[in-house]
Amino acid sequence: MSYSDKVIDHYNNPRNVGSMDKSSADVGTGLVGAPECGDVMKLQIKVNRDTNVIEEAKFKTFGCGSAIASSSLATEWVKGKTVDEALAIKNMDIVKELSLPPVKIHCSVLAEDAIRAAIGDWKKKQESAKPVTSAVAQ
Amino acid sequence: MSTDVKIPQELPVTKHAAPQGVKLPIYMDNHATTPMDPRVLEEMLPYFMEKFGNAASRNHSFGWAGEEGVETARERIAKLIGATTKEIIFTSGATESDNLAIKGVAEMYREKGNHIITAVTEHKAVLDTCKRLEKYGYRVTYLPVQKDGLVDLEELKRAMDDKTILVTIMAANNEIGVLQPITEIGKLCRERGILFHTDATQAIGKVPIDVNKQYIDLMSISGHKMYGPKGVGALYVRRKNPRVQLAALIDGGGHERGMRSGTLNVAGIVGLGKACAIASEEMSREAVQLSSLRDRLRDRIMNRLDETYINGTMEHRLPGNLNISFAYVEGESLLMGINDIAVSSGSACTSATLEPSYVLKALGTGDDLAHSSIRFGIGRFNTAAEVDYVADRVIETVERLRELSPLYEMAKEGINLKDVKWAGEAAH
Numbered sequence: 001m002s003y004s005d006k007v008i009d010h011y012n013n014p015r016n017v018g019s020m021d022k023s024s025a026d027v028g029t030g031l032v033g034a035p036e037c038g039d040v041m042k043l044q045i046k047v048n049r050d051t052n053v054i055e056e057a058k059f060k061t062f063g064c065g066s067a068i069a070s071s072s073l074a075t076e077w078v079k080g081k082t083v084d085e086a087l088a089i090k091n092m093d094i095v096k097e098l099s100l101p102p103v104k105i106h107c108s109v110l111a112e113d114a115i116r117a118a119i120g121d122w123k124k125k126q127e128s129a130k131p132v133t134s135a136v137a138q
Numbered sequence: 139m140s141t142d143v144k145i146p147q148e149l150p151v152t153k154h155a156a157p158q159g160v161k162l163p164i165y166m167d168n169h170a171t172t173p174m175d176p177r178v179l180e181e182m183l184p185y186f187m188e189k190f191g192n193a194a195s196r197n198h199s200f201g202w203a204g205e206e207g208v209e210t211a212r213e214r215i216a217k218l219i220g221a222t223t224k225e226i227i228f229t230s231g232a233t234e235s236d237n238l239a240i241k242g243v244a245e246m247y248r249e250k251g252n253h254i255i256t257a258v259t260e261h262k263a264v265l266d267t268c269k270r271l272e273k274y275g276y277r278v279t280y281l282p283v284q285k286d287g288l289v290d291l292e293e294l295k296r297a298m299d300d301k302t303i304l305v306t307i308m309a310a311n312n313e314i315g316v317l318q319p320i321t322e323i324g325k326l327c328r329e330r331g332i333l334f335h336t337d338a339t340q341a342i343g344k345v346p347i348d349v350n351k352q353y354i355d356l357m358s359i360s361g362h363k364m365y366g367p368k369g370v371g372a373l374y375v376r377r378k379n380p381r382v383q384l385a386a387l388i389d390g391g392g393h394e395r396g397m398r399s400g401t402l403n404v405a406g407i408v409g410l411g412k413a414c415a416i417a418s419e420e421m422s423r424e425a426v427q428l429s430s431l432r433d434r435l436r437d438r439i440m441n442r443l444d445e446t447y448i449n450g451t452m453e454h455r456l457p458g459n460l461n462i463s464f465a466y467v468e469g470e471s472l473l474m475g476i477n478d479i480a481v482s483s484g485s486a487c488t489s490a491t492l493e494p495s496y497v498l499k500a501l502g503t504g505d506d507l508a509h510s511s512i513r514f515g516i517g518r519f520n521t522a523a524e525v526d527y528v529a530d531r532v533i534e535t536v537e538r539l540r541e542l543s544p545l546y547e548m549a550k551e552g553i554n555l556k557d558v559k560w561a562g563e564a565a566h
Contacts (some may be wrong), residue, residue, distance in 0.1 A: 003474070011474055017542055034560035035506035035545055038468055038485060038494065039370070042544035060544040064470035066483070070543065 003005040003065055004099035010069035015076050020044045029061075030114040039063035041071045041108065043079060043114035049123050052082045059114075066104040070094050070111035072118025083119050140519045154478060154531070159523045162478045166528060168363075168458060168517030169312050169340060170482060174409070175365035175518065181412040185405035190391075193402045194393060204404045211411025215526030217416040219357065220348035221374050227394045228407050231371035232339040233263040234387075235358035236306075237333045238373055238398065242384030243304045243356070244276055247333070247346065251301035257281040257289050257318075258500045260308055264299050264337055268306075277301070282498050286451035287316035295326060304333045309341035309357075313497040313513055315459025317345060324353025333382060339363050339371075343417030344425065344456050349374055361406065365518060367411030372405030373398075424518060428457035431516050431525050436460055438529035443536055449484075449498055449511060458516035463498075463507040464532075466546035467539040472512060476537035479528050484511035487504065506545075506555075 019042070021031040027046050033039040039041065048055035057075035061068045073094055075105070078086040094100070094108035156162045165173065176239060186209055193208045195201025244254065256268050258280045268278045279297045281289050287551050291305060296518055305327050307318050327334035335356035338347055343364035357374040360515045361367050375397065376382045390399030445465040452472040461484075464472065469485030484495030485508075494508035503511075512532070516525070540546040544565075545555060 008474075014542060019547060031544065032561045035509070035555060036504070036560075038509040040506075040544055040560070042547075060542055060547060062466060062543045063468050063547045067468075068471060101555070102295040113561070 003078040005097055006073075006098050007065055007069040007100070008070040010098070011065045013031070014068060016058050016072065016079070017060065019060065020056065020058050025125050026122075027065040028118040028120070030117025030119075030121060032117050033063070033110050035062065037066045039110055039115040041067065041076055041110055043071060043074060043111075043118045044134065045118045046120060047083060049126075052084070054078045054081055054083065058080075063107065063110075066098070067107040067110065068099055069098050070100070070107045071114060073097060074115055075113040078115055085121070086115055087119060089115055139169075157527055159521070160527050164479045164520075164524050164528060166514050166516060166520060166524070167480045167482055167562065168515035169315070169513065170367045170515065171362045171368065171532045172517050173519060174362075174367060174418060175413065175415060178366055178409045178412045182405045182409040185408050185495075189404070191404075192341060193404050194391065194474065196491060204402070207404055207408045207411075208402055211407045211414075214411040214415040214418070215359065215372055218343070218418045219359075220350050222377065224395075225349075225374055225377050227375055227397050228402055228410075229371045229373055229374045229398055230369055230403070231362075232261075232337060232358045233358035233371075235360075235371050236261070236263040236335075236337055237267050237371040238384060238387050239356040239375075240264065240304065240306055241381070241387060242397070243333055243335070244271050244274075245385035246383045247303040249345075251303040252302065253277045253279070253299060253301040255279045255294065255297050255305045255307075257282060257283060257307050259283050259287065259311055259313075259497045260306070261312055261337055261339070264306055264308070270450075276535060281307075285502050286454075287311060287314050287449075287497075287501050288451065288454065289318060289323070290323055291319065291326065294323060298326070298330055298332060298547065302330070302332050304335060306335040306337070309336045309347065310456050310459075311337040311450070311497065312340050313495060314461045314501070315340070315456035316450040317454040319454075320354065324355075330360065331380075340456060342459070343413065343421060344428075346421065349376065355380065356547045359410075361410040361413060364413045364417060367406045367409040369404050370410050372410065380402060425457040426518055428518075431520060431522060432458055432460050432514075434522065435514060435516070435525045435529055436462075438526065439532055442533045443527075446536075447503075447507060449501060449503060460514040460516070461498075461511060462514075463503065463511040464536045465507060465510060466543045466549060467536050468509050468510055471539055472510075472532070472535055475539065476528070476531045479531060481515070481528075482513045484513065485509045 020027045030043045041061045044058045045054045057079045059071045059075045061071045091108035091112040189203040191200030191204040193204035209309050212226045215226050216223045269295040333355045337358045339360040359372040361434045395400050447463045449533045450462040469483030498508040
């Protein structure tokens with residue numbers, strides 16, 4: 001299988017790799033996929049409470065090159081967007097940007113899921129008065 | 139945990155220069171296919187232009203020249219495996235040989251029984267052939283394998299019944315290189331009057347095989363896995379004690395004792411013969427060299443990286459094979475990082491089916507580790523310098539990808555990944 005230049009670039013130079021404190025009230029964490037399926041993405045966002053703008057995004061991914069590229073791209077795209085704008089990102093946008101072949105579309109779906117999961121986690125924290133443990137793990 | 143963990147924004151990527159004496163890319167996928175040995179090519183060349191005759195042309199010198207080439211090849215193959223020349227049937231490759239052996243026996247011995255025994259880790263050429271026979275009313279037992287990749291002889295014994303006509307178990311596995319106890323299997327079959335076929339595609343020319351000492355009745359052989367040409371193979375068919383009969387798959391001019399019609403691929407056959415002659419001479423020396431290179435690769439990698447697991451027994455294994463799972467790293471992404479090295483992965487992402495290796499799953503390797511596996515196939519033309527380069531690149535890439543892996547991070551935090559409720563599991 002040959003990869004597009006953009007996938008190779010994200011693979012070689014992944015953007016926004018890292019982790020943020022998942023217990024922080026401003027941080028939303030999405031952990032999607034499963035090791036058995038060969039893909040796990042962790043995407044984290046740090047949101048400005050006043051503006052709802054995503055100020056920071058980090059990811060770590062276990063998966064093929066396309067999965068790494070999809071999540072790397074997702075962090076780039078959500079940064080600077082409001083939460084609602086980020087929710088509008090669709091997996092097919094990622095497919096198009098990275099020229100993913102049909103067999104790799106699930107990587108983009110996972111990236112969209114990761115964005116939604118991270119935002120969902122952040123929203124849940126905002127609803128409850130005090131920070132709760134995140135959805136990551138016990 | 140502190141906020142904003144200090145991991146470099148952009149992990150450094152270096153362009154890799156080949157070390158002295160190493161030419162990139164490196165081919166280390168010798169279970170998929172092997173480069174042809176130059177001595178094989180040299181032997182084949184006259185048979186394209188000069189000695190182009192049809193080996194079945196009995197009445198002129200062109201035909202005789204072709205026939206002579208074919209018969210020399212037959213002798214060389216027979217010698218390598220302890221057979222006689224009349225027991226060698228030329229085919230287009232091991233897939234055809236497997237089909238001919240299994241379907242040929244099934245049809246010929248239908249009145250005697252309809253039960254076939256094989257193992258779950260066989261090559262698809264055997265498994266899919268057995269599956270087709272199931273559609274025609276045959277009963278097939280797919281033996282499980284033990285954690286080391288080997289079939290349990292007691293289990294095999296229990297599976298045998300008075301309707302069993304054939305046992306087909308490979309000599310060496312194409313993914314994990316484990317050597318099945320074919321002598322013991324052959325003996326069990328012979329005692330019970332059951333025919334024994336072995337797909338020896340990966341084993342021939344790598345480890346000694348003797349069809350008589352090992353009670354083999356049928357054996358598949360391939361040219362291109364042993365430094366010979368593609369598109370040519372052979373089937374060993376025992377002629378005495380017992381005499382094995384086969385129904386042909388391909389009808390026509392009655393070539394190859396009626397078992398495989400079609401004009402012989404003379405140049406290819408000559409090449410296969412030469413490959414066998416070289417193996418007869420050099421196999422024992424080469425095995426020592428390959429296993430030393432293989433152990434060097436294993437030691438270098440495993441001394442540097444924790445949580446790496448060898449798939450299959452090291453004790454009974456092809457000299458050039460190494461199959462390792464690198465926990466927390468997905469196989470295809472690892473291949474992408476070592477793209478100047480040709481190896482294979484058991485990852486789903488490298489297959490059309492999106493399922494990880496069924497061979498590794500049969501060993502009880504979890505899907506997660508199956509996704510993380512790499513098969514190294516060291517061959518005749520690999521060098522110690524190449525092995526060292528491959529080890530270094532693998533180590534560096536695994537370390538880089540682990541820094542990128544949420545699973546590695548979780549494991550380091552002490553989270554047992556088995557206890558995590560994964561969002562993706564429902565869909566699986």
